[in-house]
């Protein structure tokens with residue numbers, strides 16, 4: 086198996102996902118349509134609280150994340166009118182295409198855009214550039230449009246010699262298709278300007294896929310079916326003439342196709358996460374190595390006489406029991422024999438040890454095996470059990486019912502579990518977070534949700550993570566009922582971010598400790614006060630049960646340094662402080678631990694300055710006068726200018742006082758004063774006299 090040199094997540098998708106994930110850390114948000122075209126990525130974002138909606142009305146006030154392929158201008162405008170916050174995750178390459186189209190239209194050129202008219206990226210581009218954009222899917226369309234001279238619409242009115250045309254391409258287009266369109270236009274005499282707007286990620290993935298496809302005898306393309314670039318990768322490989330297997334996930338792998346291939350090439354669309362690609366590759370390795378414990382081969386081999394037609398399952402009642410068989414009466418009023426090997430999976434005891442007269446169970450009568458000479462009808466309980474188990478799994482998938490299974494082993498890509506048949510738990514579905522050591526689960530009985538059931542391919546895919554998430558959600562709902570504002574709870578810091586810290590307060594409830602609620606002091610990063618894993622007490626400041634969001638406070642449980650600030654720093658106090666931060670409007674000065682005041686720029690100097698840096702720097706010790714205290718609001722206004730004036734006044738007063746005292750001095754005082762100055766006279770000398 087060879088992986089294409091360039092495959093999987095591109096920078097644009099990675100950026101969009103990162104933006105969505107970062108947003109989800111602070112608030113719930115929505116994406117209008119798919120953020121990126123991959124169902125696994127969308128499902129993962131859903132779990133984080135980034136929901137996919139199909140109209141702005143469904144946003145219900147939540148911020149709207151613009152998908153990587155952009156949104157039509159009209160939609161963005163409407164969102165703004167509705168007061169919705171827009172978080173733009175449009176890929177920069179898509180933005181470039183939008184700009185190129187708008188530029189060409191403004192310059193009076195006709196834009197021929199090579200792409201899929203219905204793709205959201207193209208819908209957005211045409212909306213951003215207004216009329217004057219003609220979308221074609223290939224050179225064949227040019228001929229159709231060029232002859233459409235009967236239309237009044239300039240876009241479809243045909244192509245005239247000398248017409249100024251700019252050829253652009255959907256970012257995921259195939260290069261030679263775009264070249265062919267440009268050539269076809271030139272052939273009709275158009276003045277063609279061709280701007281390459283295919284994104285580098287697309288181009289390099291296509292080149293790598295093409296190079297690989299020529300060396301292998303099967304190409305497996307992993308990615309969402311709605312992903313244009315994934316579909317184009319498949320097209321590119323087909324053009325080489327190699328068979329292509331396109332799969333969205335491991336569940337769609339066809340084991341027989343994989344097994345037949347001698348050398349397999351693998352590539353993945355730009356929106357395919359690496360873990361999906363790895364799961365597919367791991368499962369293929371298992372198939373190639375002949376290991377039956379992979380996703381396509383996880384079921385037990387059906388009994389030999391299983392038929393492709395849906396077998397008849399009937400109720401049976403045991404009437405006679407012998408060592409090697411039981412005779413049953415069927416609900417169809419027939420009598421049938423169930424031989425021991427069709428009664429139990431492992432023949433370890435006679436039938437008399439496992440069945441008794443009167444027992445009832447289901448069997449599958451094998452009417453094909455009815456020998457005409459004896460008229461004996463045989464039936465299989467094992468096959469009925471097997472079929473009913475698959476039915477039960479299919480029902481569990483529909484209803485979401487939890488099934489139990491024991492982990493029997495670790496294979497590449499996940500766990501094998503015994504649920505009556507063999508099931509497979511992909512590695513990504515084992516725990517809530519990535520599990521490094523899958524071996525720890527061997528022998529454990531897990532509660533599982535059924536994700537995929539295909540009896541024909543003996544394929545059952547299960548998820549332990551889904552059960553954990555559901556249980557946690559339930560626990561969270563219960564926990565929210567007991568939590569209250571102002572309650573003090575124990576918690577553990579799980580993660581630090583620039584805007585605050587996440588604290589696990591038990592039962593799956595994680596609250597956000599905003600940076601401003603960590604310390605009374607102004608801190609740049611939560612790590613100044615907290616570390617991951619630290620156990621702390623926090624106060625609940627706010628609860629949004631509907632959105633399951635909870636705000637916590639840490640500083641609220643510490644002594645408030647502002648408590649007696651009005652007494653410690655009454656108005657008029659002149660004191661020293663340290664400059665902690667410079668802003669355009671002034672400087673913050675720390676007067677004591679956790680107590681900071683603002684010196685407005687107009688109060689920093691006795692002359693007009695335009696920036697605080699002209700007179701102070703961070704770390705400077707300066708003298709300030711308190712000119713206003715608002716203890717409740719934690720605000721102190723300071724003035725360095727008034728402090729300086731005050732200083733000058735008091736120096737002057739002192740000078741005047743000294744002057745006055747000198748005037749009232751006696752000569753003796755003066756002499757003593759002068760002598761003191763000279764160090765020739767001491768109090769002791771005076772007392773001693775001569």
Ligand code: SF4
Nearest residue numbers: 095097176178256284
């Ligand atoms: S495929 Fe290209 S245009 Fe699309 S998101 Fe990725 S980098 Fe951007």
